[in-house]
């Protein structure tokens with residue numbers, strides 16, 4: 001799947017919302033409701049910290065040291081090489097990516113600890129605030145179904161996952177049909193993602209077109225995952241997205257990105273059908289990573 005069909009910009013547009021504006025909460029939640037995505041500028045996450053993380057982790061992925069941190073299937077922390085990385089739900093070809101799962105309790109290379117854990121903490125603080133925005137702007141008839149307040153669901157959670165993703169430069173012998181990240185939905189409540197160092201992220205609109213997500217460096221991209229869709233009875237849509245391959249001169253460029261997947265504590269009730277734990281286990285089995 002190459003970038004064959006043109007991205008159209010008509011029916012839907014992702015507005016960038018100024019975090020500092022007086023009506024930012026309302027606008028942000030409206031954007032999540034309409035598109036599954038919200039893009040924030042002027043937020044509290046330091047650009048230079050993100051830049052430093054991109055650089056030092058790119059060097060880590062280019063070094064053989066990564067193999068000393070091979071992930072453990074029981075705990076899911078550590079390095080996931082491209083040979084075993086995800087195949088998106090409903091797809092057969094693996095994504096062209098490798099990644100590292102950072103948990104504060106997990107293994108992290110010493111030289112990378114400080115920046116990544118600082119980021120983990122700051123991004124989680126902002127995330128709690130954004131979940132409060134969502135809570136405040138959820139209609140009462142939807143909010144009655146939240147088993148506890150949304151920010152409470154992630155408070156003290158050991159499951160929230162920071163993934164450092166490395167999409168290598170294209171080698172030319174990628175598997176036919178493989179892309180950097182095939183179309184998928186995220187599993188968790190919300191995903192917080194600083195704009196990556198290269199473009200490629202696209203979101204699927206209601207009428208099936210692919211739209212580029214604004215990727216100005218310094219933007220923060222937030223999207224709804226399946227757990228929030230489940231907890232809100234479908235009011236907040238978990239929107240399909242993907243990362244397309246670069247073309248032309250850009251094929252020689254690697255891409256690094258840093259999604260934080262907010263996961264509730266395992267015992268949190270999402271709906272009459274699922275707890276956070278039962279939901280996650282079902283999805284990880286489908287992904288073939290457990």
Ligand SMILES: O=C(O)CCC(=O)C(=O)O
Nearest residue numbers: 165181196201243257259
């Ligand atoms: O790399 C990106 O920009 C997005 C990655 C993503 O969607 C994911 O890992 O779930």
Ligand SMILES: [Fe+2]
Nearest residue numbers: 184185186241
């Ligand atoms: Fe995703």
